[in-house]
Amino acid sequence: MRPTLNWHDPGLPERDGVKNTVYALDFSRDGERLVVACANLVLIYDTHEGDLLSRLKGHKDTVYTVAFTRDGQRFASGGADKTVIIWKRNGEGVLKYTHTDSIQQVAFNPVTDTLASCTATDFGLWSKEHKSVSKHKVVPRVLSAAWSNDGSLLALGHENGKISLRDAKGAQKLSIQRNAPIWCLVWAPPPVRPSNGDGGAPADLLAVGCWDQTLSFYQSDGTQHLRDRRLHFYPCSLSYFSDGEYIVVGGSDKRATLCTKDAVRLCTICEKSEWVWAVKAQPTDTRALGNAIGAKKGAAASPCVAVGCYSGSISVLSLNFGLVHSLYEDRYAYRANMTEVVVTHLPTDRVVRIKNRDHVKKIALYRNRLAVQLPDRILVWELQATGSDEYRNSAARRDPGRQRAAVDMHYRMRKEKIFFMDSCVEMLVLAQHVVLCQENKIQLCAFSCGDARRKEREWILDSKLTCIRVDGGPPGGEGLLVGLEDGRVLKIFVNNAFPIEVVRAPKALPIKCIASSCHRTKLAIIDSEHRLVVYELKARHQAGVDEGSGATALASEGRLGRRGMRGGGDRGGEAKSAEDKTKDLTKAMAEAAAAASSTAGSSGGNARVLFSEPDATHVAFNDEVDDMLCYSRKGTMHIKIGDFPSYQQASEGEVIGFHGSRLFCLVGDRLKVPAPSEDTPEPIPNAKGPPAVPDGGLLATTELQIVDVPHTASLQRYLEVGDWDGAYRVACLGVTADEWRRPAAPAAAAPA
Incomplete structure (x- = not known):
């Protein structure tokens, strides 16, 4: 994951030694506006450009909280002057009402737009229909509040550690007691895909940031989901991100931290010089709009996170998730949700999902091995022995049912673990080893070594x-x-x-790219000027x-x-040992x-040198025919066999594999890092975090597409020159019955 700083505002200058802290911020539903509570002002920013559109001075004291309505046409603010103000999107004041104490939190009901305003002694409910504010006494001080997704429950976090769940009219339904102040809480967004009974998170889940330095989760009936997650800092703000798959946490560690929905820490989004008091993720619905805007500008837009801190600075960052994947022959593995590995057998579409409950940094496939690098260790999985590769033979290939039944997708984790704390550029897995690559160093570690420092061999490159x-x-x-x-x-x-x-x-x-033919008699390279040789x-x-x-x-x-090795016979009739x-x-x-x-x-x-072509980006040899390859060039696929001219295959993306008559292509966006300006400081990444997505690297939204390649053109070229052996090899990749008959008669009539 690579955070890219979109814009940064250092905030208002100190006044009499007092910093103008950013206590809260919120995005409009369309993602076009960001409203910020800073000092005694309410600031409205353009989300994309960072332009300050309005400075609203309706409050007479510090503003503690802001919140948009569901349609983004209005927002509310409240603060130490005991006043709640409802504003139009353009900054025009609409309504004002007061409490008897400072306003700690405001929140709009996502269904009815009822406004909840919470103070140290009570909370009020206001709606356009009733005009008046109904107030309810509470003890002790309310520090945080959030409505459930269906608008039926209002969760209040109190100073004494109590979590109060109330209905839409304010009546208490149940309470949950913890042992420290509840400084922040938020309901998880509704799941995009319904749970299929695999132990996923429930639909009505409340994330709670408690000042005992933990993050916990509760269902609407008060049942705790998962154990408390120790944070080792005081959480000040929570925001769900990307359809609820991740949580952004800001707090006393002076960082905005990205975690999984199960509160497994992934990486640092940015570091600040002071406490991070407010974090907010762009609403999920804005991603489609952002992608459309980015397409007009020639680059894909990424979801954003806004960060406000005690010093008064405001930063908006785009989070770019890189593609982590591996392909070996007809098996493809990729990272999902940063913590899971999905392995697909492409010919049969059989899928297995491996949950690691930790950040997956690298994936490698080779034969029946799968290696997964986590932050502190490498796990090796292997397929259970099936005793045959029946699905590879031609008879099984013609029978999809037989092929699907013969494919083994049962991975089991080996007992050995390789502990490895350093970052690496690349990781490979072999039959008995794991290969770890750094800038100019290659390390070979046996599965049983236990620690990467006890490497079996090392190569230092010049x-x-x-x-x-x-x-x-x-x-x-x-x-x-x-x-x-x-x-x-x-x-x-x-x-x-x-x-x-x-x-x-x-x-x-x-x-930049390298490939070898299936018999290792040919080698293809692409250099930094995109020349294929x-x-x-x-x-x-x-x-x-x-x-x-x-x-x-x-x-x-x-x-x-x-x-x-296939077959064990010796030409001289003498048996040779496997060794x-x-x-x-x-x-x-x-x-x-x-x-x-x-x-x-x-x-x-x-x-x-057999041939050379300019403007190539990726190349792959066919893994069954030694002299057939495919390369990506100017948005099209070019297939070349033998000494014949190449022909084009209409397809998007970049080829990464060529299996029989199928091309495997990656179709997606690449990261384009904007040039830093002099007045915009770079975000400080976590030095111990995962390696950043490189400029030009594929993003996690990239998809693998399978393109069926007709071999009629290649077959015809061999027939024209009378190369029956070459025609037979191409036909074996998969052609129609009529195309099989075309070389049959001439080949039979040809002299021996």
């Missing part, structure tokens, strides 16, 4: 790491493709301490590699590919990579 991916291999001997800022691509085997240079990008520009790593005769090893041996062994096969395959991959690097920079080397 240039900054820009991208990394797993390139398959046997368990314990996997290869990693590493792109560096100086334009080099390295191959690292996890059982070898020495990296091998594979290729070097033209102009030595930083590598595809290399062939198979020219064994130019590198002088021995017959039994090198790139050709790698290609033949590599047909076992990223899915592991010998692993050593042979690892040696072949190392020799091929070494041969590729030996002459990669020269014109006659074995890393031969």
Whole structure:
């Protein structure tokens, strides 16, 4: 999550050493206006630009509270002058009435627009229909108040720790007793999706900020939901955010903190020099409007949070949630609600949701492994053994019911945990290890190490790491493709301490994207100028590699590919142990990579350039056909096979996977960070928090789209040149019966 400061107002200057504190603020329902209680003034701001539209001087003393009506056309204010004023949206006064004590809180009923005004000794209810104010005595002082979503209950928080729930007419229904003042409380928004019995939060949930430094939750019948959450500071303000999935908390720690709806701390939105007395999230309904406004400006709008503090400063920040995801073949995992991991089997749409109850920072998928990085540890999940990969064969692929039944989606968590407190740029999971990447360092940790400091191996790079991916291999001997800022691509085997240079990008520009073919005979890179270059790593005769090893041996062994070894027969009739096969395959991959690097920079080397294209953003090889790839370019997908010209496939987004006849594309908005101005200070992030979403990074609203690719064009090109083997490989990806018949007769008539 990355907070972006939209605008900042340092507030009114001190007067006689007294600071003009911001005690309350509220958004209009359309999100266009922000009203602020500051000193003895009511300030109205334009939410988007930060312009001060009005300074209302109707109060004679400090203003403590402000609140908008449900339609945003009126708002109320109250303060130490014992007066409640109702204003129009443009700042024109409409009505004024008084109490016998200072006004602590005002709140409009979301259904009837009845105004509740609370003081130290009583609270009043006013509505347009009755004109008069009905007052009810209370003991002791009311510090906070909030109406329920249906307007049937008014919750009052008292100085002695009592929470009083009253009906719409003011009669008390029940009370809840705590042991410290109730400084803030708020009802959770109604759930967007009804609960399906999975233990989710109830619909009528009251969040309570108590000055025993806890955050607690209660249902409307007084039943406590979850245990008290220790905050370690005094909460002064609460606001639900993003359909009730998150809570923003401001308090004595001088921060605005983002928590989950279960009060699990996620990160710091901003830090201030004084207590944060008021926080308010933009209403949920404004997000659609904000996106429309952002689309007109060429950028997507993000939901905002307003923060006011004791020093009088006002800040409005946009919260940008980054996309955390991982794709391996036909399984896709992504982070949901900051604490959950959703894994989808794309061909069958089977889904499993893993709840972690903590901030998910990184996700990695590889074969039957799933790694999840939390703030202080890494958890590894694995699929339960099914004994077969039946869903991958062609017969199961043609039968969706059989395929769905054969897919295993039962992940179980391994007993081992890797404790890791530092931030990392990237995380990968292998069959037996977790790989942690920092700027110029790669660490290899076994599942059983217990602590990342007890790493099994470490590689120190002489240039900054820009991208990394797993390139398959046997368990314990996997290869990693590493792109560096100086334009080099390295191959690292996890059982070898020495990296091998594979290729070097033209102009030595930083590598932004890297991909390898399913048999590892081709390598594609995209540099910082968005130039795609595809290399062939198979020219064994130019590198002088021995017959039994090198790139050709790698290609033949590599047909076992990223899915592991298939078949156990030996051509000489002698059985080889699994350990010998692993050593042979690892040696072949190392020799091929070494041969590729030996002459990669020269014109006659074995890393031969196949083709190059400008303006590419992402590239992915087909995981079944070695010489087929897809790359994103200028808003379209370009599919290239063999030496034939590429053809376009209409699709949005950026390709991240190419499985059989399906493209996996990410469609969403990217973060655009505005250039900081001289008079607008940057928000201070939490140094120990999660890494910020990078400028240009995909936001969490990004969706994965599956695009079915017709292979008719590729099939036709092979048929035109009489390449029956190539036509057969393309047809196996999925074509119609008539298209199968087209190569059948010519192939049968062709000479052996």
